[in-house]
Amino acid sequence: MTAAQITAVIALLVLIADIVVRIVAVVVVPRNRRPTAGMAWLLAIFFIPWLGVFFFLLIGNPKLPKARRTKQAEVDRFIREHTHGVEQVSDSSAWPDWFEGVVRLNRNLGAMPLIGRNGARLLGGYQESLDAMTEAIGRAERFVHAEFYILAYDRTTAPFFDALGDAVARGVEVRVLLDHVASFRSKGYRRTLRRLEGMGVQWRLMLPVQPLRGKYQRPDLRNHRKILVVDGDIAYMGSQNIIDRSYNKRGNIRRGLKWKELVAELEGPIVSGLDAIFATDWYLETGEVPYRDDLDLIPFDQPPEEQNLDCQVVPSGPGHPNENNLKLFLALLYAARERIIITSPYFVPDDAMLRAISGATQRGVHVELFVSEIGDQALVYHAQRSYYEALLRAGVRIYLYKAPYILHSKHFTVDDDVAVIGSSNMDIRSFELNMEVSLLVRGASFVREMRIVEDEYRRDSRELTLDEWMRQPLRSTVLDNLARLTSALQ
Numbered sequence: 001m002t003a004a005q006i007t008a009v010i011a012l013l014v015l016i017a018d019i020v021v022r023i024v025a026v027v028v029v030p031r032n033r034r035p036t037a038g039m040a041w042l043l044a045i046f047f048i049p050w051l052g053v054f055f056f057l058l059i060g061n062p063k064l065p066k067a068r069r070t071k072q073a074e075v076d077r078f079i080r081e082h083t084h085g086v087e088q089v090s091d092s093s094a095w096p097d098w099f100e101g102v103v104r105l106n107r108n109l110g111a112m113p114l115i116g117r118n119g120a121r122l123l124g125g126y127q128e129s130l131d132a133m134t135e136a137i138g139r140a141e142r143f144v145h146a147e148f149y150i151l152a153y154d155r156t157t158a159p160f161f162d163a164l165g166d167a168v169a170r171g172v173e174v175r176v177l178l179d180h181v182a183s184f185r186s187k188g189y190r191r192t193l194r195r196l197e198g199m200g201v202q203w204r205l206m207l208p209v210q211p212l213r214g215k216y217q218r219p220d221l222r223n224h225r226k227i228l229v230v231d232g233d234i235a236y237m238g239s240q241n242i243i244d245r246s247y248n249k250r251g252n253i254r255r256g257l258k259w260k261e262l263v264a265e266l267e268g269p270i271v272s273g274l275d276a277i278f279a280t281d282w283y284l285e286t287g288e289v290p291y292r293d294d295l296d297l298i299p300f301d302q303p304p305e306e307q308n309l310d311c312q313v314v315p316s317g318p319g320h321p322n323e324n325n326l327k328l329f330l331a332l333l334y335a336a337r338e339r340i341i342i343t344s345p346y347f348v349p350d351d352a353m354l355r356a357i358s359g360a361t362q363r364g365v366h367v368e369l370f371v372s373e374i375g376d377q378a379l380v381y382h383a384q385r386s387y388y389e390a391l392l393r394a395g396v397r398i399y400l401y402k403a404p405y406i407l408h409s410k411h412f413t414v415d416d417d418v419a420v421i422g423s424s425n426m427d428i429r430s431f432e433l434n435m436e437v438s439l440l441v442r443g444a445s446f447v448r449e450m451r452i453v454e455d456e457y458r459r460d461s462r463e464l465t466l467d468e469w470m471r472q473p474l475r476s477t478v479l480d481n482l483a484r485l486t487s488a489l490q
Contacts, residue, residue, distance in 0.1 A: 021049055029056070034350070040485060062432045064207075064217050064318045068284060072319040075280045076111035086269070086300040089116035089310045090442075098335040099418065099442060105331055106314050106440060109324040112276070114312040115300065118268030120441065122421075122449050124409075124456070126245045129236070129263040130160060136230045137163035143173040145229040145278040145290065147206075149222065149423070150241035151178040153192040157242050165199035173202070175290055177281055179223045180205040187248040204285045207435075221318050223281065224423050224434035226263075227274050233302065235271040237439060238263035238421055239345075239410045255404060257376060262343075262409035262453060264421050264439065266311070269300045273313040277437055284319070309443035316424065317435030325424045325438055326431040330356050332414045336365050341454050342412040343370040346380045348427035348487050349387060361395035370457050372407045373400035380427065382483035385476070392466040399461035407457070417444045428487055 022045070029045070030038035041060065045052035063069065092100065103114045123129040137144050137160070144167050153161050168174050176196060183189055183205075196203045206223035208215045228236040240261035246252045247259070266274070282290045316324035333340060333356035340360055347369065349357070361367050369391065375381025391398060401407035411421040422438030424430045441447075 018049055021053060022046060029060075059218055059220055061218055062221070062318055064221060068217075069319055069321075071284055072280070075283065076320075079111040079276060080107075083111075083113045083300070087113050087115055088269070089114055090308050095442065096335070096337075096415065096418065098331075102328065102331045102335065102440070103312060106312050106324070106328060109320065109322050109327060110313070110315045112273055112313040112315070114310055114440075114442075115269045115273060116308060116310045118266060118270045118309040118311045119307040120264050120266050120309055120311075120446055120449075122453060123236075123238075123263045123265055124261070124453055126240070126259065126261055127156075129238075129240055129261065130157065130242075132263075132265060133228050133236050134160045134163045136228070136234050136236070137167055140167045140170075140172045140174075140230045142231045143175070143229075143290075144231075145175050145227070145275060145282075146242075147177040147223075147225055147227045147278050147281060148242050149179045149224045149226060150182045150186050150243050150247075151176065151192060152183065152186045152188055152241075152243040152248065153195045154188060154244050154248055156244040160242055161195055161199070164196075164201055168200045173290075174199075175278075175282060176201050176203040177206050177223070177278070177285065178203065180208040180210075181219060182222060182224075186243060204282070206281060206285055218433075220433060222434050223317075224430065225277065225281070225437045226423050227278055227437060229271060229275040229278055232271055232275055233267065235266045235274045236263055237266070237274055237423070237437060239408050239423060252376065257374075257404050257406055259408045260401065260405045262411060262421065266439075267302070268309075268311075269302045270309075270311040270313065270439075271302055272300045273311070274437070274439075277313060277315055280315070281435075307443060307445050309441055309446055311442075312440040314422075314438040314440060315436070316431075316438070318433060319435060323431045325422075325436055326350070326353070328420070328438065328440065329353065329412075329426065332412075332418065332420065333357060333360055336360055336414045338415045339366045340412065340414055341368045341370070342426065343407065343409050343454075343457065344412075344426040345372060345406060345408045345410065346377070346384060346425040346427045346429070347371055347387070348380060348383045348429075348484075350428060350431070353426065354387065354390065357391065357396060358394040366397075367395065368397045368399065368454075370399045370401060370407060370454070370461065372403075372405070373462070374403045374406070376406050379483050379486060382480045383487040384427075386480035386484035388464065388469055389466070392464070392469060398464040399458060400464055401457060401461045405460075409453075411450065411453075413447050413450050413454070417447055418442050419447050419450050421450075 029041045164174050209219045240263050245259045413419045419441045424436035424438050
């Protein structure tokens with residue numbers, strides 16, 4: 001064959017391969033996928049075929065390996081079977097008429113029961129919450145279970161690490177889980193692991209991406225939970241990682257960025273619920289149950305607290321077959337009768353959530369959204385902004401928390417006696433790709449405390465109006481809309 005003929009054959013083969021890729025993509029990509037995500041992936045594959053296929057194979061599957069999902073299902077069955085009758089909730093006649101259905105939804109999806117007789121307080125200061133957790137570890141007598149998306153040893157967190165080391169020296173069993181990729185990307189990762197190892201802490205990486213060791217899944221499926229449990233008596237959960245509030249990034253330090261968080265300190269039987277989440281994740285990563293007696297996994301025998309809050313832990317993530325957190329949020333948005341106040345640093349709603357919010361305002365519910373005035377992640381920040389016009393036209397009041405703070409808290413309140421706090425943002429990543437933990441709380445005293453936090457946010461924010469937003473330059477609108485399109489590639 002001549003060179004020209006060889007070139008023609010190669011061109012023909014490339015053309016055939018290109019056609020085959022497109023046909024296969026039309027069959028494979030949309031299957032069991034959101035229409036918006038399917039369309040985004042198809043556009044990527046059709047316009048940039050080989051690059052699109054590469055990224056689809058890399059991050060196109062939003063599920064954890066089957067073996068891990070099977071283990072998660074086994075744990076969920078165990079929890080359901082061993083938590084029957086532990087509820088001891090407050091008088092259900094005082095509940096909103098819709099609340100029982102929401103509780104049943106969470107129980108069916110995430111296995112955890114609603115439990116009464118709990119106490120809680122909110123910690124809104126970054127150093128305040130670190131100090132509280134450090135002091136709790138300092139009082140530990142039996143065990144410390146710490147699970148954080150980012151765990152970094154630096155000048156700010158040194159006392160926390162010192163407390164862990166002192167606990168080990170006292171004979172306390174200290175177990176630590178940290179997300180592999182998120183912590184690896186943080187400054188001082190090797191130093192952090194050496195510190196944990198040197199103290200004698202039992203530690204494991206969550207969702208490790210180590211293909212040479214046979215540990216691999218889609219690399220952006222992450223464990224985003226933040227939990228600390230001490231002796232089964234006290235627990236902390238919320239939005240805060242264990243790292244300096246600048247996240248030790250040069251860009252953040254240069255811009256003077258500081259993270260604003262909210263953490264719940266919990267006492268009562270719900271502490272065992274949060275410890276069950278830690279125990280589940282420890283088991284999934286190690287194959288070991290972190291207790292001497294398997295029956296201690298879910299004791300729920302802590303003494304009652306005066307606040308008598310009804311609480312339910314809601315785990316979610318790619319290990320579950322359903323989007324547990326999204327379904328909880330949607331149920332609450334549709335249930336609200338008077339007021340919804342949402343705080344989310346990364347607010348990129350799907351169509352269902354956008355409709356639920358606009359439906360709430362249309363039936364007369366007052367809706368407020370607190371977000372940051374500036375962003376730390378450009379793509380998410382611009383995708384979030386692309387929804388502001390629709391939200392403002394629907395009647396949502398948007399408050400921009402003033403720079404240089406990044407409002408990283410994740411919570412919302414419904415009417416006057418129901419609230420949610422946890423690690424979950426209101427975006428597609430938190431709904432599909434991240435393992436999250438949320439806490440549903442029913443109790444007027446807790447919501448009143450949340451109202452104080454919301455009032456503080458309002459004082460430190462400025463309200464965005466539709467008139468102001470419509471004066472945005474064209475270049476900003478284009479960036480926002482392009483970022484919105486990429487947010488569907490999940």
